[in-house]
Amino acid sequence: MSIYRPEFEAALRLFARISEAMAMRGLSRPVLVGGAAVEFYSASAMMTGDFDLCSPIQVELEEEMQRHGFVRPSGPGKLTRGWIHPNLKLGFEIVGSVPMDGNIAKDRLALVDYFAVGDAFVIVSVEDLIADRMGQYTSGTAADRLDQARALFALHPELDLDYLDRRIHEETMGDHGIEALQKR
Structure with missing residues (x-):
């Protein structure tokens, strides 16, 4: 039994397949963020x-997404920055070329083979x-981000606290x- 809701797991599986296809082409895998x-x-x-992705090779990633059935919405009132898959209930958007504006080292990215079938993906x-x-919360544009940060902090007791504090x-x-994460 999955720990994820069905729509998310289906999108995650497809993202993993796209990621693996990119690697098979000798290209860097996109990074899951947001x-x-x-x-x-x-x-x-x-x-x-939605799924926010970072990739320095957007054109190639978009080609792979199209090969896997994604389409770009068009017409009045449609989101034009993202991609949708007819069978998914989540959109995909390439939000940057590198995660966190390049403020993190590559060795801090995790390669995850969650489905244990060789379709691995990279996540921040x-x-x-x-x-x-916390940065989004501090900017004043997303008050709910503090709750998200605190929840993630509580869910992951194995965190590298020195690194986290610095970041x-x-x-x-x-x-x-x-x-700020420890206050309630």
Whole structure:
């Protein structure tokens, strides 16, 4: 039995297949960031409406997405930055060429073979994801991100606390540190 909601797991499986196809072509795998990474690390306790991806080779990634059935919505009132798959209830969007504006080292990215079938994908570390949520919270544009950061912090007792504290300070321009996650 899966720990994820069915729609998310179906999208995650497709993302893993696309990621593996990119690797088979000798290309870098896209990196899962944003709300889908939050849903992954929270086992669907916090849900997303889309998959945000980072890739320095957007054209090739979009080609692979099209090979796997994705289409770009068109027409009045349609989201034109993202991609949809007719069988999924989640959109996919390439939001950057590198995760977190390049503020994280490649060795902090995790290669995950969740389905144990060889279709692995890359995801931002939970520490960097928490720091990103704190940065968004601090910007004043996303008040709910503090709750997300605190929930992820509580769900992952194995965190590298020194790294996390440093990354939170970086993402919040020094306004917050790890203590913000411990307050209630």
